Amino acid sequence: MSLFSGRGKRGFGKIEKLDTNEAETKNAEVKKEETVDKSSSDKSAAVKPAAAKPKVEEADLLFDKTYTCPVCEKDFKAKTIRTGKIKLLSQDTDLRPKYQNVDSLKYDALACPICGYAALSRFFKFVMPSQVKFITEKISNNFGGLPQTGGAYTYDDAIVRYELAIENAEVKQAKASEKAYTCLKTAWIYRGKAEALPEDTPDYDKVVKELNEKEQSYIEVAYAGFDEAYMKEDFPLCGMDEPTFSLLVADLARRVGKFEESSRWISKVLTSRMANDRTKEKARDIKELIDEEKKSQQE
Numbered sequence: 124m125s126l127f128s129g130r131g132k133r134g135f136g137k138i139e140k141l142d143t144n145e146a147e148t149k150n151a152e153v154k155k156e157e158t159v160d161k162s163s164s165d166k167s168a169a170v171k172p173a174a175a176k177p178k179v180e181e182a183d184l185l186f187d188k189t190y191t192c193p194v195c196e197k198d199f200k201a202k203t204i205r206t207g208k209i210k211l212l213s214q215d216t217d218l219r220p221k222y223q224n225v226d227s228l229k230y231d232a233l234a235c236p237i238c239g240y241a242a243l244s245r246f247f248k249f250v251m252p253s254q255v256k257f258i259t260e261k262i263s264n265n266f267g268g269l270p271q272t273g274g275a276y277t278y279d280d281a282i283v284r285y286e287l288a289i290e291n292a293e294v295k296q297a298k299a300s301e302k303a304y305t306c307l308k309t310a311w312i313y314r315g316k317a318e319a320l321p322e323d324t325p326d327y328d329k330v331v332k333e334l335n336e337k338e339q340s341y342i343e344v345a346y347a348g349f350d351e352a353y354m355k356e357d358f359p360l361c362g363m364d365e366p367t368f369s370l371l372v373a374d375l376a377r378r379v380g381k382f383e384e385s386s387r388w389i390s391k392v393l394t395s396r397m398a399n400d401r402t403k404e405k406a407r408d409i410k411e412l413i414d415e416e417k418k419s420q421q422e
């Protein structure tokens with residue numbers, strides 16, 4: 124569990140929130156903006172000669188929200204996504220959502236700038252007294268604050284918060300599902316950073332490779348954690364019903380090269396009476412990816 128230990132630096136200052144997994148994005152904010160604008164959205168937007176709309180600044184999609192820290196009980200302000208203003212463009216096979224103009228995942232790890240408590244927004248409020256004690260002893264006592272940020276977070280600002288959230292999850296002995304979900308979203312942040320990396324970055328290829336390796340290491344921990352959560356915890360897990368969860372784990376298994384396990388999770392989805400057609404279709408997509416990867420390995 125090297126991911127949970129050995130990080131020396133702690134400290135930095137400001138916060139945010141926004142949750143995003145398939146279950147939530149489906150019924151919440153994301154869809155409603157859309158309809159009128161379909162033709163000019165997504166892929167076609169780049170192609171159109173475009174009566175160029177003024178560019179949306181990421182900071183315009185954020186507001187300062189006040190949170191009360193459940194560990195030190197102080198209030199702090201954090202940048203938070205205006206969920207009604209963001210539009211879901213697509214999802215990766217592991218359900219990572221991609222929004223127009225902003226990677227809202229950057230704002231999903233909340234960190235208290237006073238005591239160093241951090242968690243994904245969906246878990247932030249829920250801390251038991253024994254956990255407060257662990258966090259105070261093992262995190263707050265060594266916490267040196269958070270670094271200043273601008274009006275919007277950089278990926279590195281987000282990474283500081285996510286890694287602090289992972290450390291907190293470990294210290295407070297969170298459930299396997301919470302640890303796994305926090306690692307999964309951390310992996311997504313590294314993926315986002317790699318995708319957004321400017322091409323003129325020095326040593327571009329090397330930096331991307333390092334980011335991909337970071338992502339992969341968090342995916343591996345997430346996969347193992349979800350596998351454990353499946354045996355020990357009840358649904359819904361992190362807001363996911365069983366078919367959605369199985370779909371996610373199928374893809375994580377594929378990403379870590381465990382094709383047999385992945386196939387078992389895919390079968391669970393395909394034979395589930397609870398799974399809708401869309402979920403089953405996505406499971407078949409993952410199956411296709413596995414077939415392709417197997418084929419390319421044989422060549």
Ligand SMILES: [Zn+2]
Nearest residue numbers: 192195235238
């Ligand atoms: Zn606090």
